[in-house]
Amino acid sequence: MAARSNARKRAFQILFEADQRGVPVREVLADWIRHSRSDDRQPPVNAFTMDLVEGYADKVNRIDDLIVTYAVDWELDRMPVADRNILRLGAYELIWVDETPDAVAIDEAVQLAKEFSTDDSPAFVNGLLGRFKDLKPSLRRGE
Secondary structure: OHHHHHHHHHHHHHHHHHHHHOOOHHHHHHHHHHHHHHOOOOOOOOHHHHHHHHHHHHHHHHHHHHHHHHOOOOOHHHOOHHHHHHHHHHHHHHHHOOOOOHHHHHHHHHHHHHHHOOOOHHHHHHHHHHHHHHHHHHHHHOO
C-alpha cells in the first residue's frame, strides 16, 4: 500500500508544480519522466502516478467545475494551492478510478492535506470529497 501512497504523493506534486508554473500538467509529467530517465538520483515515475495524472488531465475542466460548485464560499483561485490540487487528485480518483475504494481515496487525500497543507485543510478536503462520494453516481453521469 505504501507504493500507491507514494504514487499519489508524486501525482499531487506534479499537479502542484503545474499549477504553480501555470503550465499543462502533462508537460510537467513529461519533465518528471525525462528527468527520472536521465538522472539516477530521480526515482522513476510509476504507472499509477502516470495514470492518476493523465486521468486528471482528461477530466480537468469537469473536476474544477465540481470543486467550484460544491466548495461553498470558496473560489478555486482563492483556495490554498495545496488544497486545490489535493482536491483535484482526490476527486479524480474518487469519482473515476473504480479500483480504488471510496474510503481509501478520501483517506489518502486527507493524509496529503495533513502533510502538505494547513491545520484546517484535512477537514475541508474530507468534507468536500465526502460530498462527492455521496453524489458520485450523478457526478459521473454529468460528464
